[in-house]
Amino acid sequence: MNNVLHLAYLVPLFPLLGFLINGLGRKSLPKSLIGIIGSGTVLASFVVSVWIFFQVKGGNTYVANYFDFISAGKLSIPFAFQIDQLSSLFLLIITGVGFLIHVYSTSYMHEEKPEHYGRYFAYLNLFVFSMLLLVMGANYVVMFIGWEGVGLCSYLLIGFWFKKTEYNKAANKAFIMNRIGDLAFLIAIFWLVWRLDSVSYGDVFANVSKLSNTDIIAITLLLFVGATGKSAQIPLYTWLPDAMAGPTPVSALIHAATMVTAGIYMIARSNILYSLAPLTLNVIAIIGIATALLAASIALKQNDIKKVLAYSTVSQLGYMFLALGTGSYVAAVFHVMTHAFFKALLFLGSGSVIHAMGGEQDIRKMGGLSKYMKITNITFLIGCLAIAGIPGLSGFFSKDEILAGAFGKSPVLYAVGLFTALLTAFYMFRLYATTFRGSFRGTHEQEHHLHESPAAITIPLIILAILSVIGGYVGVPEFLAHGAHSLNTFLQPIFAASQPHLPVHEVSHSTEWVLTGVSTALILIVVIFAWTRFSKKPDTEEATGFGKVLANKWYVDELYDAAVVRPLHKLGGFLDNMLEKPVIDGVVNGVGKLVNYGSRQLRLLQSGQVGSYVLLMVLGMLVIFVVQFFLRK
Amino acid sequence: MPINYYIFLAIALFCIGVVGVLTRRNAIIIFMCVELMLNAVNLLLVAFSKMHHAVPGAAANAGTDGQLFVFFIMVVAAAEVSVGLAIIVMMYRNIHSVDVNFLNRLKH
Numbered sequence: 001m002n003n004v005l006h007l008a009y010l011v012p013l014f015p016l017l018g019f020l021i022n023g024l025g026r027k028s029l030p031k032s033l034i035g036i037i038g039s040g041t042v043l044a045s046f047v048v049s050v051w052i053f054f055q056v057k058g059g060n061t062y063v064a065n066y067f068d069f070i071s072a073g074k075l076s077i078p079f080a081f082q083i084d085q086l087s088s089l090f091l092l093i094i095t096g097v098g099f100l101i102h103v104y105s106t107s108y109m110h111e112e113k114p115e116h117y118g119r120y121f122a123y124l125n126l127f128v129f130s131m132l133l134l135v136m137g138a139n140y141v142v143m144f145i146g147w148e149g150v151g152l153c154s155y156l157l158i159g160f161w162f163k164k165t166e167y168n169k170a171a172n173k174a175f176i177m178n179r180i181g182d183l184a185f186l187i188a189i190f191w192l193v194w195r196l197d198s199v200s201y202g203d204v205f206a207n208v209s210k211l212s213n214t215d216i217i218a219i220t221l222l223l224f225v226g227a228t229g230k231s232a233q234i235p236l237y238t239w240l241p242d243a244m245a246g247p248t249p250v251s252a253l254i255h256a257a258t259m260v261t262a263g264i265y266m267i268a269r270s271n272i273l274y275s276l277a278p279l280t281l282n283v284i285a286i287i288g289i290a291t292a293l294l295a296a297s298i299a300l301k302q303n304d305i306k307k308v309l310a311y312s313t314v315s316q317l318g319y320m321f322l323a324l325g326t327g328s329y330v331a332a333v334f335h336v337m338t339h340a341f342f343k344a345l346l347f348l349g350s351g352s353v354i355h356a357m358g359g360e361q362d363i364r365k366m367g368g369l370s371k372y373m374k375i376t377n378i379t380f381l382i383g384c385l386a387i388a389g390i391p392g393l394s395g396f397f398s399k400d401e402i403l404a405g406a407f408g409k410s411p412v413l414y415a416v417g418l419f420t421a422l423l424t425a426f427y428m429f430r431l432y433a434t435t436f437r438g439s440f441r442g443t444h445e446q447e448h449h450l451h452e453s454p455a456a457i458t459i460p461l462i463i464l465a466i467l468s469v470i471g472g473y474v475g476v477p478e479f480l481a482h483g484a485h486s487l488n489t490f491l492q493p494i495f496a497a498s499q500p501h502l503p504v505h506e507v508s509h510s511t512e513w514v515l516t517g518v519s520t521a522l523i524l525i526v527v528i529f530a531w532t533r534f535s536k537k538p539d540t541e542e543a544t545g546f547g548k549v550l551a552n553k554w555y556v557d558e559l560y561d562a563a564v565v566r567p568l569h570k571l572g573g574f575l576d577n578m579l580e581k582p583v584i585d586g587v588v589n590g591v592g593k594l595v596n597y598g599s600r601q602l603r604l605l606q607s608g609q610v611g612s613y614v615l616l617m618v619l620g621m622l623v624i625f626v627v628q629f630f631l632r633k
Numbered sequence: 634m635p636i637n638y639y640i641f642l643a644i645a646l647f648c649i650g651v652v653g654v655l656t657r658r659n660a661i662i663i664f665m666c667v668e669l670m671l672n673a674v675n676l677l678l679v680a681f682s683k684m685h686h687a688v689p690g691a692a693a694n695a696g697t698d699g700q701l702f703v704f705f706i707m708v709v710a711a712a713e714v715s716v717g718l719a720i721i722v723m724m725y726r727n728i729h730s731v732d733v734n735f736l737n738r739l740k741h
Contacts, residue, residue: 610733614654 004055005064008081011048011091012132014041018125026118034114035106038121042102042128046095053088059493060084063138063202070141074197082138082201086494089333090135090265093340097257098128100460104348105249107456108355120160124253127153131258135265139200140189143266147185147230150259151178157254158246170245177239181229185266188222191215205272205497213277220273220280224287227263232314233291233321238557240314244306248351251306256313256347257340264320264336268329268494275327275498285325285409289416292318294554296423300430301543301550304361305350308431312387313343315424319402322417327502328405329495330488334475335402337487338394341471342386345464349380352453352461353435357446363434364540365446370436372450375458377436379465384432386468388425389523394472400516401477407515408505418519425523429530430539437535479509479516639680646673660721660731664714671710675703 018041022034029037056062061084069079102124109120130149137143152175159171192199195215196207208216227233232240243255254260267274267284274281292315299311316339323332354361356373370377386393389400399421407414440447452458476484483489507515543551552558605616646669653666682699685691721731728735 608736610736611655611658618651618655 015129023122039102049091080138167245170242174239185226231263241310252347256343275501288321323402326405326409331401335398342468346383379461397472433534
């Protein structure tokens with residue numbers, strides 16, 4: 001054992017302690033202490049994660065077996081952590097962005113009662129703990145534990161304001177849709193156990209040759225279905241926009257930066273399996289690009305500031321799956337990282353806006369906020385520029401890498417991807433211009449109340465804005481500067497084994513220059529167009545025609561409602577009336593009634609009359625006599 | 634005498650005992666009827682025992698176990714009588730009656 005293994009368990013341990021202290025002490029601890037414990041534990045994890053990062057930088061992989069979790073026959077599943085480049089990168093994202101969001105939350109949630117404040121931080125810490133388990137696990141079962149844990153925390157935090165039925169419904173929706181994916185994930189794990197008697201990454205990846213083609217395709221597809229649930233891809237994406245019912249920092253942490261990228265982590269982790277299943281990769285690429293396009297088109301017409309960002313998240317997750325599907329795993333992980341920065345920034349910025357507007361989320365009632373909230377304005381603008389892919393900011397590098405990978409695979413994917421990028425630029429600047437430019441359209445009272453948020457909110461915004469700007473320079477593409485893609489070098493040990501299995505799509509540097517130039521020019525035009533258009537004349541009318549279809553999210557929720565929810569309700573009602581009440585209840589109640597009736601009748605035998613007892617005794621003897629002499633042969 | 638006579642007599646005694654137990658309410662009479670039934674059985678045991686012993690070529694001790702049983706039954710009956718009579722005496726002391734229908738108060 002070396003130092004890494006001695007300290008690795010501390011990373012999830014701190015948030016777990018924070019969860020226990022805040023959860024148990026939520027009624028007695030003062031708010032300030034709850035905030036300090038909540039944020040401090042994550043900061044401690046972050047410090048350890050940074051240290052771990054430098055330990056694995058050289059290309060080492062550490063596996064720590066703590067104890068046997070499940071042991072049955074040939075199967076042995078240890079509770080083990082794997083510390084390598086991929087997990088340490090995710091550790092940094094989770095604890096780093098997580099810490100900033102915790103700090104932000106101390107101010108954002110300040111109006112909550114102490115008890116709910118404590119509950120909030122307990123859930124948040126539990127979430128960080130589960131997410132850390134998810135990325136640190138050295139086998140699929142530990143990953144699954146974390147996977148379920150984050151799902152639970154997501155449910156708890158979406159329904160944090162549980163007094164509103166609507167919010168509870170959103171929480172249920174998220175949980176149930178995730179369960180569908182989780183089931184597929186679980187079946188994939190069972191499949192691995194069935195074929196390989198092991199679920200450890202090391203064993204599975206070393207023994208992929210023992211799996212038949214069908215096995216690999218089935219396992220990868222099932223894992224991918226699991227990922228579509230957690231990472232909100234078609235067909236299981238509709239929960240994520242509804243998940244915006246939770247507090248805004250939760251949306252930033254869980255539904256933008258970390259939990260929803262679990263699916264990408266899982267596929268990047270299993271990259272060897274996926275590289276051996278080109279069919280699955282194609283499916284992933286198609287689902288990814290379709291989700292990106294669909295969600296981006298919906299985001300064009302949304303008027304709730306958080307809904308726009310939610311659909312934007314779904315769309316960006318689609319991009320990441322596109323990258324995975326084209327075999328550019330590094331690009332996917334890169335985009336996870338940059339997206340964590342700028343999307344957390346955008347969500348936290350929107351939280352700052354909502355805070356200033358006194359809970360208002362409709363951008364049609366905002367406008368001109370740049371005058372009132374300087375820091376929020378600038379940081380939000382940086383976030384928008386980053387996500388739109390303006391050169392020099394983080395989003396540019398990661399998105400460019402994904403698009404280059406897509407071009408290598410098929411120009412059609414590239415074209416759709418570029419179109420989606422243009423849509424992204426358009427809706428982000430529609431959002432920005434409508435919110436921060438033009439004149440204020442809210443009530444007079446709201447205008448009076450407008451103010452910049454306190455430091456606990458603005459400082460995380462500033463840090464995230466800086467990260468959104470510089471975060472991309474770890475992955476400068478080869479055609480701009482030779483050997484500057486340090487992320488690629490860093491992650492090399494993780495993806496090295498799958499390189500021989502992937503078809504090589506060499507895109508020449510001149511082509512890349514052209515592609516990047518074209519996309520940048522188009523994006524800039526769209527940004528300027530959207531900015532000027534919506535600064536002058538905000539999109540306040542009700543949408544008509546095709547816009548109405550987009551505003552109603554392509555009626556997908558209605559479709560699911562009609563195709564799945566209502567038939568299930570009908571079936572439930574039918575079974576309730578036809579099976580539950582007459583048959584099951586009938587049998588249960590019937591047995592009860594029978595025993596009751598029988599006892600009443602039998603009770604009459606005990607009359608207390610000695611004569612009747614004797615009579616019965618004689619009758620009994622007669623019966624025995626008859627049996628003995630006439631029936632027994 | 635043929636064995637049938639003994640059997641008929643025993644059945645008659647036994648039936649008298651049963652009917653007595655079923656129909657009478659006086660505890661002492663019921664008690665006597667129980668004794669009657671016991672002795673009907675005793676009579677049968679003795680009769681069969683004698684019958685077995687009288688079979689030509691039977692062993693010297695054939696049928697003796699039946700007679701042994703009779704002694705046991707008599708001893709048990711004597712013990713039972715002493716207990717039973719004691720109960721009846723106590724019953725009379727408490728409720729001034731030996732009518733068994735007054736004994737149904739255990740029910741409540």
